[in-house]
Ligand SMILES: [Zn+2]
């Protein structure tokens with residue numbers, strides 16, 4: 001079977017630049033990587049072929065030889081360019097960095113340089129409940145949570161104090177071992193050392209060789225005014241310690257604002273319902289109203305109907321970003337007295353008589369509309 005042309009394999013022209021070559025290889029390498037095509041022999045074969053093609057064309061001398069002599073430049077020692085037997089994973093690693101596993105490339109996994117598999121610590125989540133008053137004014141809270149920290153006894157190396165860290169005998173320090181599957185050579189992270197390339201003579205008794213231990217961490221948090229349920233505060237580096245010197249993760253504090261018995265919140269607005277006497281509604285007056293920032297007062301104009309909503313500007317929740325305060329909306333509900341003294345009843349009767357058939361404006365328009373029901 002004739003070998004396919006290297007340029008055709010990579011889908012580039014014969015005068016493609018180094019950048020174009022690399023780009024073409026990257027695209028195809030991701031497409032045919034065995035990690036993504038488990039058990040697919042054809043993809044495996046393609047992965048091998050494009051790796052070989054790229055390996056030859058990226059080298060100016062080899063490319064020149066290939067351009068002049070074709071595949072025969074690399075056969076049977078002719079041309080003295082050496083065999084084209086390359087490890088496709090070596091090439092993949094060289095181009096993409098990482099461990100040669102596609103998952104490192106696609107999912108941003110452990111960054112791996114020189115065999116040391118440092119990886120960042122996990123992020124942590126903490127759910128914090130606060131009151132509406134605290135959300136309105138901002139608050140400082142101390143929280144306690146468990147997290148993995150760098151082991152204080154071994155400094156994260158995992159080795160018992162006084163003992164040494166040795167080169168892993170299974171992988172010779174590279175962090176990878178190879179295994180043969182069919183005609184493909186697979187590279188995988190060394191199971192003995194987990195890719196670090198090092199093993200521990202005597203594991204640290206505190207952390208069992210893991211390099212991290214559990215600790216209860218106390219943290220003072222400044223909760224800004226205006227937070228709402230679902231607000232997420234990030235404390236950089238307060239998550240779990242990294243592995244083998246990797247950076248620590250972050251702590252995310254998720255805010256939950258408790259329900260309030262007087263106020264209902266919607267964004268930066270606060271709502272509340274206040275009962276008022278029917279005399280105040282009729283004659284007008286001033287009432288005391290609760291606000292999150294203390295006692296306030298509200299003028300009720302004469303002739304206020306039940307259900308009227310009044311707006312108190314700037315008495316709502318502060319905006320988390322601008323800190324400008326929203327409004328408080330007050331819905332008044334007119335309360336009808338249930339018990340009347342004899343004197344009160346008499347006076348009210350006199351009042352009713354004085355009113356006669358004279359009606360109220362709301363009732364008038366209502367009875368006008370509902371007229372046909374009474375005919
Ligand atoms: Zn330790």
Ligand SMILES: [Zn+2]
Nearest residue numbers: 168171190193
């Ligand atoms: Zn190893």
